[in-house]
Amino acid sequence: MLGEINSFIKVWLTVLTSLCYCHAIGKVVPKGTKRLIFVLPVVCLFLYLPLNLYSPHLGGVTAFFIAWLGNFKLLLFAFGKGPLSANISLPLFVAVACLPIKIQQNQPPKSHLNGHNKETSSKSYRNGQNKENSSSRKSKEGPVNYAIKGLLLAIIVRVYDYIEFMHPNIIMLLYSLHIYFLLEIILAIWAAMVRSFSGLEVEPQFNEPYLSTSLQDFWGKRWNLMVTSILRPTVYEPTLSFSTTVIGRKWAPLPSVLSTFVVSAIMHELMFYYLGRLSPTGEVTWFFLIHGFCLTVEIALKKALIGKCQLPWLVTGPLTIGFVLGTGFWLFIPQFTRCKVDVKAFEDYAEVRSMLKNSSEKVLRILSAK
Structure with a gap:
């Protein structure tokens, strides 16, 4: 466990150093392809760093924070979009880049972390955050x-x-x-x-996912909201813009939603690889493709039957949760046992208990000696 903790510290020191470099690059390299060229080595590094960790708790959190969220934010940053900006202070840039956090909408961060004015903070928020009310909900x-x-x-x-x-x-x-x-x-x-x-x-x-009334409600407003907020500007909105020119605004969300679930499937396969170091079976991909397809059908039906049919929560709620759990038991949850995440997690718990027990015994011996 101590060796894993040492590796964890080294990984995060590398992350912090890399983000300092990205912040400096943002000040001297204009947004666009040129900045992307300078940022891509860090993106590749962030994909590699979680491979140095084996604990599902330390490694899993690190992979989620930097290989997924951090990389997507850096790719947006390369094109002058998203929550990151070279105009914000270095500590704020690093915190926003490597942690699942957002700038408060109505209150700027404290001055010791943020050295810029309210206008910059507001601009950064508008560029990178979800436009829906759910994003600003505490x-x-x-x-x-x-x-x-x-x-x-x-x-x-x-x-x-x-x-x-x-x-x-x-x-x-x-x-x-x-x-x-x-x-x-x-x-x-x-x-x-x-x-x-x-x-x-x-x-x-x-946001209380067990109260979901539909797949759209579950994935869009209640489950894994940080991922939703980062997939929206990186995948959904660009696809929506393109689809609007091809099939019109009314039906453009359908391919946009499906493409978002495809990207989510790829990233979840990567997360499971970090956890188990096993080749993907495709079951996780099928889980998200099924949900993406069903959500697309749901949206299409809502658009076609708008105002004509409204089922109560007592019907839609159990159906939604039953569908999520049923497909999850079939395709998603078994991946945790396949990657032996449960076994590794129990080993972590045992080692932490042992460390705490040894530490408490040492403290008691010191106190009794006095």
Whole structure:
């Protein structure tokens, strides 16, 4: 574990150095192809760095932050788009580039992190953030809510001791809840830390996805919102602009949505490769292609039947969650066991417990000696 922590520190020192370079490049190289040429080596480096980590917690978070979110932000930055700008301060540039955070819409960051004026902050926000109201929404979940989810997560980890007596579908349901609770708690901790230090707001990753009324609601407004906000300017909007000239504004969202899910499938395959170092089977790709196709059909039906048919949540809610869980159990969740993420995670938990136990015993011995 100590060796993994040392590798983690080295990886992130490299990330910080690389982002300082990108910030300097932005000041001297104009946006466009020239800046892209200078940024591409960093993009390639960010794709390589997660390969130095094997822990699903340290490696998985690093891969998500830099190989996906960070790289997409840097590619936008190369063309003068997105949340990154050479006009913002270096600490702010680094924080926004390597963490899933956004600048608060109505309140500029604190002066010790941000050395630019309100106009620059507002411009950066408008260029890189979701235009919909959901992007500026702060998480409404309080500490009690997170405490409950933390307790449920601890119960799930304890229940794993009896996993050999469980039905495979129950195990996959536990894995699904584990992933959801763990991600939300980790990102809530990030949110509290970043907010207290800099005035920046961490982009909420989830918005009660179990209350989704449709696939469009689930993927667009409730699940993995940081990914949604970064895929919109990098994939959806360019495809939408092109499709509008070909098939018109009304139906242009359909190929745009499908192409967005294709890119998401590729990036998820990459994330699983980082976690398990195994060749992809294509099941994750099929999961996102199926959802992309079904969401496209859903949007088309809504456009064709607008105002004519409105099903209640009691019907659409269970259907949506049932479809997501059913396809997830079939194609997505089994990849975690295939990559042995569960085994590696339990090993991490055991090593952390051992380290904490040894540390507490040393502290008690020191106190008793006094």
